[in-house]
Amino acid sequence: MAIHKIILASFIVYLMIQFSHGATKERLFSDLEKDALDVTAKPSRQGVLDAGIDKLSITWKLSSTAKKQANFTTIKVKLCYAPVSQVDRPWRKTENELFKDKTCPHKIITRAYNKSSQSFKYTLDRDIPTGTYFVRTYAVDAKDHEVAFGQSTNEAKTTNLFSVQAISGRHKSLDIASVCFSVFSVLALLVFFVNEKRKAKLEQRK
Amino acid sequence: MRNFQRYIYATKNYSENLKELKAKRLEKNKTHVLCQEERVFFSRLLGTIMAHHNEDEGSIGTSMHGVTAREQVFSFSVQGEDDGPSSHTVRFDDPTAKFALPVDSEHRATAFKPFSFAKPHMRAFHLGWISFFTCFISTFAAAPLVPIIRDNLDLTKSDIGNAGVASVSGAIFSRLAMGAVCDLLGARYGTAFLLMLSAPTVFSMSFVSDAGGYLSVRFMIGFCLATFVSCQYWTSVMFNGKIIGLVNGCAGGWGDMGGGVTQLLMPMVFHVIKLAGATPFTAWRIAFFIPGFLQVIMGILVLTLGQDLPDGNLSTLQKRGAVSKDKFTKVFWYAVLNYRTYVLFLLYGFSMGIEMTINNVISEYFFDRFQLELHTAGMIAASFGMANFFARPLGGYASDISARFFGMRGRLWTLWILQTSGGIFCVWLGRATSLPIAILSMMLFSVGVQAACGAIFGIVPFVSRRSLGLISGLTGAGGNFGSGLTQLIFFSSSKFHTADGLSLMGIMGMIFTLLVAFIHFPQWGSMFFGPTSDEKKSKEEHYYAAEWTEEEKRQGLHEGSLKFAENSRSERGRKAASDGSSPSTPPENGNPAHV
Numbered sequence: 001m002a003i004h005k006i007i008l009a010s011f012i013v014y015l016m017i018q019f020s021h022g023a024t025k026e027r028l029f030s031d032l033e034k035d036a037l038d039v040t041a042k043p044s045r046q047g048v049l050d051a052g053i054d055k056l057s058i059t060w061k062l063s064s065t066a067k068k069q070a071n072f073t074t075i076k077v078k079l080c081y082a083p084v085s086q087v088d089r090p091w092r093k094t095e096n097e098l099f100k101d102k103t104c105p106h107k108i109i110t111r112a113y114n115k116s117s118q119s120f121k122y123t124l125d126r127d128i129p130t131g132t133y134f135v136r137t138y139a140v141d142a143k144d145h146e147v148a149f150g151q152s153t154n155e156a157k158t159t160n161l162f163s164v165q166a167i168s169g170r171h172k173s174l175d176i177a178s179v180c181f182s183v184f185s186v187l188a189l190l191v192f193f194v195n196e197k198r199k200a201k202l203e204q205r206k
Numbered sequence: 207m208r209n210f211q212r213y214i215y216a217t218k219n220y221s222e223n224l225k226e227l228k229a230k231r232l233e234k235n236k237t238h239v240l241c242q243e244e245r246v247f248f249s250r251l252l253g254t255i256m257a258h259h260n261e262d263e264g265s266i267g268t269s270m271h272g273v274t275a276r277e278q279v280f281s282f283s284v285q286g287e288d289d290g291p292s293s294h295t296v297r298f299d300d301p302t303a304k305f306a307l308p309v310d311s312e313h314r315a316t317a318f319k320p321f322s323f324a325k326p327h328m329r330a331f332h333l334g335w336i337s338f339f340t341c342f343i344s345t346f347a348a349a350p351l352v353p354i355i356r357d358n359l360d361l362t363k364s365d366i367g368n369a370g371v372a373s374v375s376g377a378i379f380s381r382l383a384m385g386a387v388c389d390l391l392g393a394r395y396g397t398a399f400l401l402m403l404s405a406p407t408v409f410s411m412s413f414v415s416d417a418g419g420y421l422s423v424r425f426m427i428g429f430c431l432a433t434f435v436s437c438q439y440w441t442s443v444m445f446n447g448k449i450i451g452l453v454n455g456c457a458g459g460w461g462d463m464g465g466g467v468t469q470l471l472m473p474m475v476f477h478v479i480k481l482a483g484a485t486p487f488t489a490w491r492i493a494f495f496i497p498g499f500l501q502v503i504m505g506i507l508v509l510t511l512g513q514d515l516p517d518g519n520l521s522t523l524q525k526r527g528a529v530s531k532d533k534f535t536k537v538f539w540y541a542v543l544n545y546r547t548y549v550l551f552l553l554y555g556f557s558m559g560i561e562m563t564i565n566n567v568i569s570e571y572f573f574d575r576f577q578l579e580l581h582t583a584g585m586i587a588a589s590f591g592m593a594n595f596f597a598r599p600l601g602g603y604a605s606d607i608s609a610r611f612f613g614m615r616g617r618l619w620t621l622w623i624l625q626t627s628g629g630i631f632c633v634w635l636g637r638a639t640s641l642p643i644a645i646l647s648m649m650l651f652s653v654g655v656q657a658a659c660g661a662i663f664g665i666v667p668f669v670s671r672r673s674l675g676l677i678s679g680l681t682g683a684g685g686n687f688g689s690g691l692t693q694l695i696f697f698s699s700s701k702f703h704t705a706d707g708l709s710l711m712g713i714m715g716m717i718f719t720l721l722v723a724f725i726h727f728p729q730w731g732s733m734f735f736g737p738t739s740d741e742k743k744s745k746e747e748h749y750y751a752a753e754w755t756e757e758e759k760r761q762g763l764h765e766g767s768l769k770f771a772e773n774s775r776s777e778r779g780r781k782a783a784s785d786g787s788s789p790s791t792p793p794e795n796g797n798p799a800h801v
Contacts, residue, residue, distance in 0.1 A: 088362035088700050091353070091574045099577075126485045129357035169358050169487030174412045181495070182406030185502045189402040192509045193395065196519070 027098045027145060032138075036066040037075070037150030041135035041162070048163045052126035056162075058108065060137045060150060061117035068148055071141040072113040077120065078136050080104035080151070082161045085131035098146060104136050113139065130166040305516070309446075313516035316446045318453050326513040327444045330393070333504075333512045334437035335457040337397045340504050341430040342464025343471065344408050344497040345373055346562075348424060350469045350569040350584040351476060351490045355420065358487040365417035367698025370566040373424040374689040377431035381683045384435035385675055386534075392520030393440035394512045397433055401505035404430035408498035412491040430501070431686070435679055437461060443515055451602060455660055459598030462656070465565040466591015471496070473584035540753045541673035541680065549721050550666060550681045555688020556715040557625055557658040560632065562689035563711070564590055567697050568648070571704050576641050586645060593652040600653075601660025613779025614668065614730035618722050621661040622733065625719040628654030632712030636705045651712075659685075665725070668774060671767040672753040730777050746771035 037060050044055040058077060062069055080103050086092045094103045108122050134153040138146045153160045306324030307315040315327035322328040348355060352366060359365075380400075388396040407426040414420050437457050445453045475496050479489040514520040541547055569587035572578055578586075601624055608616030631651035638644035662681065670677050692714070696707035726732035728743045737744045750771040754764035 088364060089356075090363060090700060090703065091356070091570075127357070127487060130360040166358065166360070167485070167487055168415055169485070169491060170412065170415060171488060174488070174491060177495070178409040178412040181498060181502070182409045185402045185405040185498075185505070188502070188506060189398060189509075192398070192506075200519075 028096050029098055029101060030096055032146055033066065033068050033148035034155070035063055035150055036068065036139055036148030037061065037137050038063045039135055039137050039150045039152045041152040041160070043162045048165045049124060051124045051128045051164055051166045054124055054164075056122045056124065056135070057119065058122055058135055058152075059117060059119040062115055063150065066148065068139075069113075069115075071147050072139040073142045074110055074140045075113050075118070076110045076138045076140055077108040077122075078104035078138065079106035079108055079128065079133050080136045082132040082134055082153070082157050085133070108135070124164055126167055128164055128166060130164065132161050132163050134161050309516065314444055314446045315516075316448065318445065318449050318456075320456065325511075326516055330440050330444045330512055331453060331457060333508050334393070334397065334440040335460045337401055337504050337508060338433045338437040338457065338461030339464040339467070340401065340497070340500045341404070341433045342461060343468040344404070344501060345377075345428050345431055346465045346468045346565045347408075347427075347472050347494060347497050348373070348411075348420075349566045350472045350580070350587060351493065352570045353573050353580060354476070354486050354490045358490070359414065359416055359420055361417050361420065363700050364698050365420070366570075367693055369417075369421045369424045370563070370693045370697065371690045372421050373428040373566065374431070374562050374686045374693070376425050376428035378683045378686045378690070380429045380432035381435050381686065382679055384432040385439070385679050388436055388439045392514035393436050393443060394508055394514050394519065396436040396439070397512075398505045398508045400430045400433050400436065401501045401508065405498050405501040405505070408494055408501060411494040414491075434458070434461065434682060438678070440512075440514075451606070451664075452599070455599045455602040455663070458663075459594045459596075459656070459660070462561070462594040462598065462659075463592055465562065466588045466594065468497075469565070469569050469584045469587035469591065470581075473581040477581055537673045537676050540670060541676040544670055544673070544677070546669045546725055547677050547680055549725055550662060550669065550677070551684030551687070552718055552721055553621070553625070554659070554662050554681045554684040555691065556718045557628065557655050557662060557688075558682075558685030559688020559690075559692060560628070560711060560715055561591075561652075561655050561659065562685065563692045563697070564652075566689075566693060567704065567707075571708070572644070575705065576644070578641075586648070589645075590648055590652045593649065594656050597653045597656035598660040601657030602664050603660075604657065605661040605664030609664070609777060609779065611780055614665075614727055614777045615733060616779060617661065617664050617777075618725055618733045621658060621665065622719060622722045624654055624661050625658035625722075626716050628658055629712045629716035629719060630654075632715065633709045634712075636707070636709030636712065655715075668727070668777060670753060671750045671770045727777075746774050746777075750774075 039058070039060045042057040043049055044057070049056075060075065060077070081092045083094075086094065086103075092102050092105075095101045106125070106128060109120050111118060111120075134151055134157060136149055136151040139148040139150075141147050151157075305313065305315070305327070306322065307317050307319065307327050309327075310316055318331075319328060320331075323332060348369070355361065356366060361369075384396060384400075387399070391399070404427060407423060407429075410426075411423055414423055438454055441453050441457050442450060472493055475493040476486075476489050479492050480486060484492060565587075568590055569583045572586050573580060573583040576583075601620075604624070605617045605620050608620040610616075612619070628651055631647050631654055634647040635644060635651055638647050663678075666678055666681055667674060692711050695714075696702055696711050697704065702710065723733045726735065727749065728738045728740070729746045729749050731737045742748055747768055750767040751759065751764050753767065758764060
């Protein structure tokens with residue numbers, strides 16, 4: 001019984017710890033240095049871009065107003081949702097706590113920090129959903145904590161946005177296979193049914 | 207022959223007929239070989255007798271199970287003429303030795319051996335519950351893949367929520383219709399029709415390209431949840447009333463596990479297909495072929511390996527003898543008039559209904575809230591549904607134990623306790639901000655709510671004897687209704703965070719669970735009140751015989767209800783046992799018709 005009491009007690013203590021867990025530091029987006037990097041994202045063509053096909057020309061460089069550049073070790077470039085693509089979709093919500101923030105889920109590229117202007121030609125991944133986007137770059141320090149950021153749009157996220165159309169994921173071969181199996185299923189059932197009715201009739205006649 | 211025609215038009219009381227015939231036989235001093243008309247007459251008579259004696263405790267349809275008429279001539283040697291309704295003693299030519307399990311006179315098994323696949327009883331059990339399990343997999347297959355599907359189809363939260371509502375709504379109607387379908391076609395074809403006609407809907411996920419398509423496909427797939435009815439019907443036909451509670455509890459619980467297994471299966475299949483080279487937006491469509499294949503395979507297995515009735519298949523047996531049923535209008539009327547039907551409808555809506563809602567939302571919830579991988583979220587979500595394996599039978603068992611001591615009042619309190627604690631843990635789950643707490647609360651919540659499902663079906667058999675099948679079906683439909691309702695209110699709009707939705711759903715569940723207090727039986731009382739003091743009304747016989755009109759009582763159609771009433775005296779609890787005036791064994795039906 002003693003061991004049971006110990007297990008129960010440690011379990012309760014563990015629960016207590018969990019409950020009071022909220023006391024750790026949460027890194028906030030509002031603490032990051034704004035516009036530390038000048039970012040441009042130029043679509044390869046006008047209109048709605050096709051995922052998997054069209055490209056983005058992304059360039060970034062240190063902004064003249066930047067202050068914390070001494071800490072920059074890596075630059076993470078990400079594709080982010082514009083507000084219009086976040087409506088009624090809480091899994092894309094913008095939160096101030098960085099670990100909860102879901103605005104920028106799609107990684108484009110990660111590169112070591114370099115003072116000079118950098119560029120990258122990004123082909124839109126085939127799993128990018130339909131939506132309106134902009135590009136943001138996070139400057140990360142040696143502890144892998146975000147320190148500053150820059151984005152290709154303004155603070156209200158209304159300018160320089162581009163739209164992407166996702167792939168449908170459908171394939172002709174898939175459609176045909178689906179139809180074949182469906183027909184097989186219905187036919188098999190009918191065959192069994194008719195056969196049994198026929199056998200029953202024969203037996204009755206006997 | 208003319209003598210015999212006199213018999214037909216004479217009395218309606220079969221036992222008198224039997225006595226007269228025996229007298230005639232003894233007169234002639236030889237065994238009377240029945241001619242064609244006599245054979246048909248007596249087979250119908252026997253059929254009706256057997257139907258009303260065993261029409262049961264667990265019967266979903268209102269027709270006779272175990273159609274008895276045979277082609278062989280009845281060599282009329284009736285033993286035990288004073289047995290009245292029990293025609294068990296009439297010997298048939300077929301020895302029961304050909305069955306692997308011990309059987310009663312209707313050839314229904316009296317033992318339950320879960321590890322056996324013997325024909326026809328255990329085979330029917332396994333085919334039944336696995337078909338139901340497969341349909342649960344298909345219905346909830348989309349849920350763990352929603353994080354991928356919502357990106358592919360550009361869904362909003364309302365789209366996802368509405369599709370979830372649609373996925374459980376179709377079964378409300380198909381479950382109600384299924385009883386009649388099984389009566390007409392037999393359990394085999396009922397199951398096979400559902401499996402094989404809904405397989406195309408599962409395959410058609412590959413065509414879906416927007417929210418509307420997604421919703422319609424999920425709606426159509428949802429119809430196959432009526433396999434619960436065909437599964438329960440099949441086991442009720444194959445197993446004796448004394449063990450039908452355990453059998454149906456296992457079939458129901460193990461079938462419900464499908465909702466948990468799918469949360470594990472679909473992400474795994476999706477992952478494997480992605481590894482094989484497909485992009486995510488194609489991989490999830492291919493993943494849907496797996497439940498589709500399972501359905502087709504099960505359909506074929508049911509048709510080839512299964513058997514409608516212990517003695518053969520329905521079509522063959524129907525051609526030989528008469529099938530008599532109770533009138534559907536009567537059964538419907540008595541189900542609708544009984545207020546307890548509606549209470550149980552709502553109660554089940556907040557136990558099974560909540561369970562099905564969780565099946566639809568929990569994987570996405572863990573994925574989003576705790577930033578987990580798809581298959582990790584799936585694993586956690588799966589453990590919710592898998593608890594059904596023991597939680598549901600446990601609920602039924604708890605109900606039975608409490609009935610042994612406290613009678614029906616014990617059952618009602620057990621139900622209230624289980625369902626309310628389920629609600630409390632659901633609230634806790636919504637409040638939990640760390641993963642271990644969330645998992646712990648979810649597991650406790652799953653046991654509470656699934657055991658409550660089992661406990662509800664410890665009460666359903668006592669609500670009505672005549673309309674048991676329909677009330678079981680209505681209660682089951684209530685589960686789907688509750689699921690649709692909770693998804694619509696709490697998980698279809700951006701008004702609530704999913705976490706808040708969970709907590710509010712728990713609170714709503716607890717409020718509706720208070721309805722248990724309104725279930726009152728005149729012969730046994732309720733949670734807070736004892737049985738009525740009225741001498742006549744406090745008898746079980748009065749309650750169950752009230753479902754038959756005077757005319758029907760004169761025809762002796764209510765004999766089965768009377769026998770049931772006598773057996774149900776154990777619901778008085780310890781008092782009944784100490785009285786020594788009633789059988790202390792639990793009623794024949796135990797915990798039948800678990801959904």
